[in-house]
Amino acid sequence: MKGFAVLRYFGWVLLLCAALPAHAALNIEIIGAGEHQIPVAIVPFAGEGKFAQSISQVVSADLARSGLFRLVDPDGKAPHEPREVVYADWPGVDALAIGSVEEQINGRVAVKFRLLDAVKKTELVGQAVSGKADQLRAIAHRIADMIYEKLTGDAGVFSTRIAYINRQERVNRLVVADSDGYGEQTVLSTSEPIMSPAWSPDGSHLAYVTFEQGHAVVYVQSLLTNQRKVLANFPGSNSAPAWSPDGKQLAVVLTRDGSSQIYLARPDGGDLRRLTFSGEIDTEPSFSPDGQYLLFTSDRGGSPQIYRAPLDGGPAERMTFEGGNNFSPRYSPDGKGFVFAHLTNGSFYIATQDFETKQMQLLTEGGWEKKPSFAPNGKLILFATEAQGRGILATVSSDGRVKQRMFPQAGDIREPTWGPFLKQ
Amino acid sequence: MKKLLIGVLLVNLLAACASQKPKETAVEEAKPAPVAETPRAVETAPAAAPAPAPAPMVAADPLNDPNSILAKRSTYYPFDVYVVQDDDKPIVQAHARYLSEHANRNVRLEGNCDERGSTEYNLGLGQRRADGVKKMLQVGGAKDNQIETVSYGEEKPRLTCHEEKCWKENRRTDLNYR
Numbered sequence: 001m002k003g004f005a006v007l008r009y010f011g012w013v014l015l016l017c018a019a020l021p022a023h024a025a026l027n028i029e030i031i032g033a034g035e036h037q038i039p040v041a042i043v044p045f046a047g048e049g050k051f052a053q054s055i056s057q058v059v060s061a062d063l064a065r066s067g068l069f070r071l072v073d074p075d076g077k078a079p080h081e082p083r084e085v086v087y088a089d090w091p092g093v094d095a096l097a098i099g100s101v102e103e104q105i106n107g108r109v110a111v112k113f114r115l116l117d118a119v120k121k122t123e124l125v126g127q128a129v130s131g132k133a134d135q136l137r138a139i140a141h142r143i144a145d146m147i148y149e150k151l152t153g154d155a156g157v158f159s160t161r162i163a164y165i166n167r168q169e170r171v172n173r174l175v176v177a178d179s180d181g182y183g184e185q186t187v188l189s190t191s192e193p194i195m196s197p198a199w200s201p202d203g204s205h206l207a208y209v210t211f212e213q214g215h216a217v218v219y220v221q222s223l224l225t226n227q228r229k230v231l232a233n234f235p236g237s238n239s240a241p242a243w244s245p246d247g248k249q250l251a252v253v254l255t256r257d258g259s260s261q262i263y264l265a266r267p268d269g270g271d272l273r274r275l276t277f278s279g280e281i282d283t284e285p286s287f288s289p290d291g292q293y294l295l296f297t298s299d300r301g302g303s304p305q306i307y308r309a310p311l312d313g314g315p316a317e318r319m320t321f322e323g324g325n326n327f328s329p330r331y332s333p334d335g336k337g338f339v340f341a342h343l344t345n346g347s348f349y350i351a352t353q354d355f356e357t358k359q360m361q362l363l364t365e366g367g368w369e370k371k372p373s374f375a376p377n378g379k380l381i382l383f384a385t386e387a388q389g390r391g392i393l394a395t396v397s398s399d400g401r402v403k404q405r406m407f408p409q410a411g412d413i414r415e416p417t418w419g420p421f422l423k424q
Numbered sequence: 425m426k427k428l429l430i431g432v433l434l435v436n437l438l439a440a441c442a443s444q445k446p447k448e449t450a451v452e453e454a455k456p457a458p459v460a461e462t463p464r465a466v467e468t469a470p471a472a473a474p475a476p477a478p479a480p481m482v483a484a485d486p487l488n489d490p491n492s493i494l495a496k497r498s499t500y501y502p503f504d505v506y507v508v509q510d511d512d513k514p515i516v517q518a519h520a521r522y523l524s525e526h527a528n529r530n531v532r533l534e535g536n537c538d539e540r541g542s543t544e545y546n547l548g549l550g551q552r553r554a555d556g557v558k559k560m561l562q563v564g565g566a567k568d569n570q571i572e573t574v575s576y577g578e579e580k581p582r583l584t585c586h587e588e589k590c591w592k593e594n595r596r597t598d599l600n601y602r
Contacts, residue, residue: 193579195543209547215574216547237551237575240544253544255575259555260548281548297545303504304545325504327542341542368586370542415543 031403037070041093046080046100058140062158067402093118109133124150157375161419163197168411198241199419207241231269242285251285286330295329333378341370363400376421384414493518501595506552520564532600533557535575538591550575553597
C-alpha cells in the first residue's frame with residue numbers, strides 16, 4: 001500500500017448518486033478538438049469486468065469529452081502494476097493510467113490507480129480509493145479529475161453536477177445530473193413551468209422559480225432532505241435567484257415595487273433590501289467571485305444590455321455595446337470576465353468578454369443558444385440550445401475550440417446551470 | 425355556531441373550486457376573443473357575499489355579449505414593447521368602464537412574451553405589459569383591488585414556432601375575468 005494516499009470520499013452527493021440507476025440519460029456528440037491534445041492510454045483496470053461499471057471506460061469518456069486528450073487504444077496490453085509496464089510498448093503516449101478494482105467484505109470495493117509518465121518513466125500520482133460498489137462511476141470521475149489536473153494543471157470538473165429543466169408535454173422537471181448526464185435525479189416535478197435553477201456555493205441547495213402558485217415564486221430546496229421553503233412570494237413576479245459566493249445571501253428580482261428590480265435577502269427570505277432603483281427592467285444578477293459586484297441585465301439604456309454595479313451602492317456601468325441585445329451574464333470563476341447570450345439578427349450566440357480588453361468573443365455559430373454558465377474550473381461553458389427540433393444541452397470550451405451536444409432521451413432541456421466544486 | 429362554521433367552510437370550498445377553474449381554461453383558450461365566459465358570472469359573485477347580494481343580472485351582463493368590444497380580451501405588442509398600442513386602447517378603456525360599473529368583478533392580467541430574450545428578461549417584460557394594462561384600467565375607473573397582474577414571460581406561449589407569425593401571437597396581455 002505504500003505510495004497510496006487514501007482518499008476521503010464520502011460526501012453526501014456521492015451517497016445520493018449511489019441510490020440512482022446508472023443508465024445513460026443523454027447521448028453525447030463531440031465536435032472539434034483542443035489545439036494540443038495530450039496522448040494518453042487508459043488501461044482496463046484489473047478486475048473491473050466483474051462490475052456493472054467499467055472504470056476505465058468512464059475515465060476515457062470523461063477525458064475524451066474535454067477535447068484535451070487523445071485516447072490511445074491499449075490494444076490488448078494490460079499492465080496493472082508499474083512493474084508490469086514495458087514503456088517501449090507505449091510509443092507516442094505521454095501518460096498511462098493503470099489500476100485495479102477489488103471486492104472487499106460488506107459490499108465495498110477498493111480501487112487502486114496510478115498515473116505514469118510514459119516519457120520520464122515515473123509515477124505522476126497514485127491513489128487508493130475505497131467505496132461502495134455502486135459508487136464506481138463517482139470513483140471513476142474522481143480518477144478522471146486527478147488525471148486531468150495532473151496533465152493540464154487545471155482542476156477537473158468530471159465529479160461536479162449540473163441542473164436543468166426538462167419539459168415534456170405538460171410535465172416540467174427540475175433535474176440534477178452528473179456532468180456527463182448520468183445519474184439523473186428529479187428534484188421537482190410539476191405541470192407548471194420552472195425557471196432559473198441556481199446552485200448554492202456548497203452544492204447542497206437549489207434556488208429556483210416556479211409558477212405552481214399561479215405566478216413566479218422563488219423557492220430554496222435542500223438536495224439532502226428535499227424540503228423546500230419560499231424565498232420570495234410577493235405580488236407580481238419573484239425570480240432570478242443568485243447566491244452570493246459565501247452562501248449567506250441571495251440576489252432576487254421582484255416586481256413588488258413596480259418593474260423588475262434586484263433585491264438581496266438571506267436564504268430564509270429574511271432581511272430583504274432593495275439594491276437597484278432604475279425603474280426599468282433589472283434582472284439576472286450574478287455575483288462576482290469576491291462578492292463585491294453584481295453583473296445584471298437591464299434595459300435602462302433602451303435595449304437589454306449587461307451592466308455591472310458594486311454591491312455597496314454606486315453607479316452601474318454598462319458592459320456591452322455590440323449587437324442587438326445581450327442577456328444572462330455570469331461571472332467567470334476567476335472574476336476576469338463573463339459569459340452571456342448575445343442576440344443579433346434573430347440569432348442567439350454564446351459570447352464571452354473580459355473586463356480588461358472589453359472585447360466580445362463569440363464562441364458558437366449561433367442559433368437558439370441561451371443561458372450559459374461556466375464550469376467551476378472556468379474551462380467549459382454549459383448552455384441550452386436546439387437541435388432536431390428539441391431543446392438540448394451543449395458545452396463549448398472557453399476558447400471556443402471544443403463543442404459538445406448532449407441529447408436527452410425525452411423532452412426538451414432548458415435553463416441549464418453548472419454546479420460548484422464539491423468539498424471532499 | 426356549528427352550522428355557521430360548516431356554512432363558511434362550504435362557501436370557502438365553493439370559492440376555491442370556482443377560482444381554480446379559469447386558470448385551466450385561460451391556457452387552453454386558443455383565440456384572442458374567447459366567448460366562453462358565460463356561466464362563470466354566477467358562481468363567483470354570490471359565493472363571496474352571502475348576506476345581501478342583489479340578484480346578479482346574468483342576462484344583461486355586457487361581458488357575455490359576443491358582439492361587445494368586451495369580448496376582446498387581449499392586447500398585442502411589437503417586439504420588446506410594453507406600452508398599450510393605439511389599436512388596443514379602446515379595448516382596455518371598455519374594460520375599465522365595465523370594471524368601474526361592476527365593483528364585484530375582478531380581472532387577472534397575464535403578460536406574455538415571444539421567446540426572443542432570456543426567460544428572466546421576458547418575465548420582467550411580461551410583467552410590465554400586464555402592469556401597463558392595469559394602469560390604463562385604473563385611469564379608466566377600475567379599482568386597484570379588482571386587478572391582479574402576473575407575468576408568464578415566454579413560459580406559456582400560445583403558439584410555438586421560431587417565426588414572427590407565432591411571436592406576434594405570444595406578445596400579449598390577456599384579461600382574464602374571475
